[in-house]
Amino acid sequence: MDIVVCIKQVPDTTEVKINPETNTLIREGVPSIINPFDENAIEAALKLREAHGGKVTVITMGPPQATEALRKAVAMGVDDVQLISDRAFAGSDTWATSYTLAQAIKSLGKYDLIICGKQAIDGDTAQVGPGIAEWLEIPQVTFAVKIEISEGRARIERLLEEQNEVVEAPLPAMVTVVKQINEPRMPSLKGMMKAKKAEITTKSAADIGADPIKVGLNGSPTRVVKIFTPPAKGGGEMLSGSADEIASALAGKLRELKVI
Amino acid sequence: MGIRIINDKCVGCTLCVKACPFAAIGMKDRKAVIDLDTCTLCGACVPVCKFEAIELKKEAAAEPAADLSAYKDIWIFAEQRGGKVQSVAFELLTEARKLAEDLKCQVAAVLVGDDNIESEAAQVFSYGADRVYLVTHPELKDYRTAPYTRAVSELMSKYKPEIFLIGASTMGRDLAARLAIRVNAGLTADCTGLSIDPEKKILQQTRPAFGGNIMATIITPNHRPQMATVRPKVFKKINRDVPPGHLSEVIRFKPTINEKDLLVKIVGMIEDESITVNLQEAEIIVSGGRGIADPKHFKLVEDLAEALGGAVGASRATVDAGWISAHHQVGQTGKTVSPKLYVACGISGKIQHLVGMQSSDIIVAINKDPDAPIFKVATYGIVGDLFEIVPAFTRKIKELRG
DSSP states (O other), X not given: OEEEEEEOEEEOGXXXXXXXXXXXXXXXXXXXXXXXXXXXXXXXXXHHHHHHOOEEEEEEESOGGGHHHHHHHHHHTOSEEEEEOOGGGTTOOHHHHHHHHHHHHHHHOOOSEEEEESOOTTTOOOOHHHHHHHHHTOOEEEEEEEEEEETTEEEEEEEOSSEEEEEEEESXXXXXXXXXXXXXXXXXXXXXXXXHHOOOEEEOTTTTTOOGGGSTTTTOSOXXXXXXXXXXXXXXXXXXXXXXXXXXXXXXXXXXXXOO | OEEEEOTTTOOOOOHHHHHOTTOOEEEETXXXXXOTTTOOOOOTHHHHOTTOOEEEXXXXXXXXXXXXXXXXXXXXXXXXXXXXXXXXXXXXXXXXXXXXXXXXXXXXXXXXXXXXXXXXXXXHHHTTOSEEEXXXXXXXXXXXXXXXXXXXXXXXXXXXXXXXEEEOSHHHHXXXXXXXXXXXXXXXXXXXXXXXXXXXXXXXXXXXXXXXXXXXXXXXXXXXXXXXXXXXTSSOOOOOOOOTTOOOEEEEEOOOOOGGGGOSEEEEEEEOTTOOSOGGGOSEEEEEOGGGOSGGGXXXXXXXXXXXXXXXXXXXXXXXTTSSOGGGBBSTTSBOOOOSEEEEXXXXXXXXXXXXXXXXXXXXXXXXXXXXXXHHHOSEEEESOHHHHHHXXXXXHHHHHO
C-alpha cells in the first residue's frame, strides 16, 4: 500500500509570547516543529505500513528550511520525503496550497491513501486536507480516530461532537487524523543517523506541473488585510473568603450578569 | 507578482517590522527591507504603513474576469443533525440579518435533508431567513461529504450567493472546505467576527490565528461567493416574530446525486453515554483539569454542570489519563468553545487549553496555584481548594434554583 502523508512545518505556537509593552508577538527563539497533528498522521501511516506493507512518502510545501521537518519524518521511519518549494508558492492560502499539494501527489504516481493532520496549529483552518481530496476527486474522511484497512477499503472511526461515526470508504481516499488516534513515536538513533544523511528531493512548480495562476498569491482567493494582537483580557477580579462566602459572592455576580 | 518597499516613501518608522507575523522585515540604513525568502506575501504590512511605501502586486492575468455583480444575497447553511436544525444555524441567521442591512440584500438559508426536513423550515424563518432553499433527496438524510457537496454546489451554481456562512462544526468544516474548491471560492475558517467594508461592500472576516495569539482580518476581493465558517456560540441567536405578509419564500431544489457521490458509507455510530449536552452548543460549561486529582472526583464537576444546566468539559491531561472521554476535551487538540459561562476547576491554563476557551463571555477559574495562567483570562478568579469551593457553589446554585 502506498501512503502519502502531507505535513507542515509550523512555529511552535505554544512558545509564542506577547510583548506586554508593545502588544506584539515575540518571535525570537520560537522553534519550528512538525505540526503536531501531522506527527499523528505520520504515525498512523507507519502503523498501516507495519500491518500491510508498502511505502510511506511524506511531502511538505514550504521554504527550504522545511527540510528540517522532513528529516524528522525520515528519523521516524518513513521511506521517502519530498520538499515542494518554489518562490511562486509564497502567499498561498488554503485554496492554492491544496492545489499545489494535489499536483505534487499526482506527480508521485500511484497512491492508495493520503493522510493529513486535522489542521495546522498556526492557521487552524482544517481546509487543506479536504481541498486536496477535492482536487484529486477522491473521497475524504476527516477527524479520524481509528483507521483500519482490509480488502482495498478503509474502515474509519471519526471523532464528532457528541459521538463517533464509523464509515467505510474505498481507496484511494484522503483521511485527516486527530490527536487521539495515536502517540507518535520518537525517532530512533538509527533513524536519526539516516535522517542526517538523507538526500531530500526538492520539486518546483514546474516539476509538479502546477499552473502558475493557481499557485501562491495569484491562486489565492483570500487576502489578509490586517493582523492585530487581541486586547489582553487583563486579570479579572479575585474572590476570597470561606468556601460559602465565595460561592455566594460568585452566584451573586453571575446573577447580576444574567448568566444564571 | 511580488512585494517591494518604495524607498522614496519609506521613512523608517518600523511599523511594518512589528506588523509582520513572519519576522520577514528588517531595517537597513533606516529603510525597511523585506527578506523575500521568509515573506509569505500575506499582506499584513501593507495597511499598517502610513506612508503607502509597501507595494504588493498580483499579475493582472490572475484577476478573474467573472462578473461579481451576478452574485447576491447572504446564505447560511442550516446545519441539521437527526432532522433537527442546530443552534449554530440560528446564530448565523441572526448575524446574517445584521450584515444584510449593510448590504441591503436578503438572507437565505440552505436546508438540506430528506423529504421530512421541510418541517424545520418554519423555525428557520423565525430566526430571520427571507428565503429557504429546501434541498431534498433520500441520500441527504444524514450528512456525508460527497452528496452534500454535490447538492449544495449545484444550488450555488444556479442561484449564486454573494456570501455563504457555514457553522465551524465538524460537519461545517468538512463541507465548506470541499465546497470552496468545487465552486472556486475563497474560504476563511472559524471566524469570530464579521463585518461589511462600508466602501467596498465586501465581507471582512476576522479570526484567531497562531494559536489565538494574533487576530487576522481576511477578505475575498475577487471571488464569489465569499465563504466563511463561523465559530459556534460567538454570535447570539435572536428569535423574531415573522411579520404578517412576510415573504417566507421556499425554493425547492432537487440535486442530481450520482453513484460516485455514494462511495463512502456510514456503517454505524458509537454513542458516548457521558455526553448529555453538546459542548459547542452549550451556554454553560464546567471543566475539570488535573487538579481534580482522581477520576472519581469528576463527579464534583458533573454535579456543578448539572446544577447550572451546562455541559462537562475537560483538559487534555484528564482525557489523556483516561479519566473522561475525548468528546469532552476543550483546547487545541479538542474543541473550541465560547459559552456564556466557562468554569475551570483545577485547570492550570496552558496555552493549548486557553485557545479553546478564552473567547467565552465569562470565565471563572478555581485553582490552588495563585500563579496559574488560567487567572490571566479569568473574569473571576478563586485561589483555593476546589474540593471545598465547587461543592459549596453547587449547593448555592441549587438553593437559588429551588
